[in-house]
Amino acid sequence: MNFFSRFWQTLKSFLNPAGWTGRFGALLQRGKKTALPEPKEAVPEPPVKQHGPSVVRQYEEHPSEAYMELKYRFRDIGRMGAIAETMGRDFLTAMPEGAWRARLGQIAFLHRRMHEDLTRLDIKHLLDRAKTHAENHSEDWDAWDKANLREMEEMHNRQSPVEGELVEKRARLSYEGRRRHRDALAASDWPAAREFLAEMVDMNRQIAEAKCRAGGGNSYYQALMSEYMPGISVTEVEDWFGTLDKKIGKMLPQILKKQAQQKELVSLKDFYPAKAQMWLNHALLESLGFDFHRGGLYETGHNPVEGGTPDDTRLVIKNVDINDFTDSMKSALHEGGHGLYIQGLPRKTWRYQPVAQDMGAAVHESQALLVEMIMGRTRSFYDFLAPRVEGLFHGLHNPALSAENLYGLKTKVQPGLLRKKADEVTYFFHMKHRFELERDLIEGKLKPSALPEAWNGKMNDILGIQPEGVADGCLQDVHWFVGKFGYFPAYTVGHMYAAQLYEKICKDIPDTGKLIAAGDFLPITNWLGEKVHAQGRLYGFTDLVKNSTGSELSPAPLLKHLETRYCA
């Protein structure tokens, strides 16, 4: 009955005519464009405070007619995006196997439609009219409206150079690639993978070429990377990577030497029932403030996917390893970081508008890595976790489950072949490795057919180890199979930003460590919600970093963090 009465409250408030006046009432009178407005909310308050503006800005009247019209257009484009997200999530979690081909067509169709709507000629006219209005009546445009208009134009410009067909093909192949990768990886089948990968590289080069032609740039890789990290240049990335390479390269042997002298760790290998693991993952995300009323956590045979919308954030992690509970926990914390970001976007106010979207891969990964690697590998976190897992997994006084041992295991540094199993220190080298390879693939300097050799050679140069096959080599990651070229550097940039954010959090919130040790994560999530999540795309990347941390993005905080945790 609790559910029913809760739901009934919602309905009553929706039925109440008073809820339809004001902005909604005005809207109803506009007629055609909008049909029914979103009903008012009366759902239970989510665990995390809602930050940012509190007025429903998406439907708020604005003196610029062109801008109002754009808001309606972008609402519908945003809706299509949300629909595509749900169709994609269903694809991975619930869809009957035999529906997959038809589903590819449906998802691709949605992307073509979005592209058509975004690149219509009259969108350009509307943008011009709205911009003129903004110049002549700047008093009518607050920072959010200005940012929203800027992002509208940005989306229009980003999509316009690319043909609709190519957009449709990319959407189709990216979902297909997820399945292709799963199968090629399971069968260690490089010939099958190679053919598909070549098609993917080729298609992405075509997209990059179109973008370069339209935008005047001449780096294919920059054109693609900008989709994931708008506002960051390849030169900047190369600079940061150069510094990190040198400094972490110097740090690594010292750490290995130091850790070799430490007391031996107890292996975690044991039987951890899948259900108990998923309970733990669920409970940890709940403690972090993830709102399961509008989200979920699923386990599938696919690689994890971040995504969804603030209304419907269903996280997906890969099969649970029943011999190591920290594997799924790590994955859940990572996806949970993404999920908190998505759920914290300005949902009630700007919902489908461009300004309400996330800032792209670098900020997204910063949120994921902050939870997974920075907070999730503090000694405090294991002080909180250890006694609970002793109970959960029936291991009272089990030395493997002590806080000291868990912390030791999760901060153990060891060059390895797999990115996903990498420790926090060597993690960077995996990114550098992939960044250089994908840059060469896209710039045409490396042929897809030569990838395994190039992969192995570079891995040997960088970490001094070599894969035995393709499964622990160039097939281990799904990214290129779903067409994500230019994404990998976002992990490192995200790691840098995460370390910089955490430094600021520790300054702003007294006793951060004590809070974590008590499992009291909400003050941290709330801080992030206010400074990062609720900002949507109000600022560009540079300003977001400056506003949230007080200084420009730099590799220094990450280096300092690694030094403190691993060298001290």
Add this chain to the structure above:
Amino acid sequence: MNFFSRFWQTLKSFLNPAGWTGRFGALLQRGKKTALPEPKEAVPEPPVKQHGPSVVRQYEEHPSEAYMELKYRFRDIGRMGAIAETMGRDFLTAMPEGAWRARLGQIAFLHRRMHEDLTRLDIKHLLDRAKTHAENHSEDWDAWDKANLREMEEMHNRQSPVEGELVEKRARLSYEGRRRHRDALAASDWPAAREFLAEMVDMNRQIAEAKCRAGGGNSYYQALMSEYMPGISVTEVEDWFGTLDKKIGKMLPQILKKQAQQKELVSLKDFYPAKAQMWLNHALLESLGFDFHRGGLYETGHNPVEGGTPDDTRLVIKNVDINDFTDSMKSALHEGGHGLYIQGLPRKTWRYQPVAQDMGAAVHESQALLVEMIMGRTRSFYDFLAPRVEGLFHGLHNPALSAENLYGLKTKVQPGLLRKKADEVTYFFHMKHRFELERDLIEGKLKPSALPEAWNGKMNDILGIQPEGVADGCLQDVHWFVGKFGYFPAYTVGHMYAAQLYEKICKDIPDTGKLIAAGDFLPITNWLGEKVHAQGRLYGFTDLVKNSTGSELSPAPLLKHLETRYCA
């Protein structure tokens, strides 16, 4: 590994460039409109034979350019319909609770878009051009093309009179209504239901009015009923209902008298674990030929929903009653009948085209009732079922589970308050009851606020019994809450058609009874597949009935069936 190798086969065939030549190759060269064609199939053959045309007609070149363009337009409209189906299924099965309002907006948006695409001015021009071509070059148009064009025009004409806003509102309220009904029913809350129902009646009267204005008809009810049963008039329904009323009315007291003299039945009430019930339901549907490779069966708290697409047919039944396994079985058989119909539509050939759609509610319900009530209540069916459920539910020699007793229980006639619990004989009276009420509601002769009184009075007149409250009275069905006015007669028309089909099946397939007793249902499903499912909308309703059964639709076969089963 079995799954991976199967999937790998599919991928290989898709990778094979030979699969892209011919019709697909030609299509690729057409460029813009089509982007990637659907990849070829190499999935395991479904249990039920695929009937109907075997060429991919959706993309087949046609000399009429206007018709080709229409085929692409309607493919996309069909895709949007399929997307809306999946979004609706997700809404009922997997969506996080908090996403529901945003989801209503998304589904309503899709319906508005479909409406926009369907009613565009240039669709009318294209239809005119294609029709002229068909008249002047009839040699280029086979029966399927002609029917497809006819159905395109039909869809355009059906949607055009109704404003986009109203379409959007209807879609939104119909999904919202499902939840409103669930809650009002659980709380027996008539005041809440009344308000919503009044809005629903009002909106449907507006829709009917627009249709009457455009089409020249003057019966609101006819305008709405035609959406569910195109080609059937209210006068016909009233005639059939008159005959059935008289004849079944005469039969009923005789049956009651006869059954009162029969040996007492053993009650089924016991504990039947939900999991075992769902296994049984799943297994029965599999035996019937339902293809779980492209479908599923779910148990939810919602009322059952038929729907989905041939690629993705996820059936939904309401909570399992752990004290009576035949309750969920009946529901699964009913939804299974719908599902077999959907899966048997001309999927590979015409997929999203109008001619590949189902024939509407009367034919849909005929398929559901044929499985649930006609086949599913034969003595032979219980000869098959009884020994299996003795094992499944751990009741060897349990007298309740004997074939004779199960058959007796499921053919026991007893006037009751609930349509869903009704026996096959009194079932008709529930339809007559609702048909007359909804006709009056829509024609403005009955106010929604007066419904409970009217419901109870009429129930007393027809079956001599009266509900105690609204839960076993006017709130028991979801139909009006999702805006389905004009749907109820489809159950009776479907029942009539089902009896007529079964009469023909028993003539065409020797030993039908023996087959059923052996659980060998496939010959029957195949017969239906060929004569009904695979026909899509090739014929109108009258021709479909004549072609499949050899005579016009008549109440006689249903009356004969009831007499044989209940009076003999």
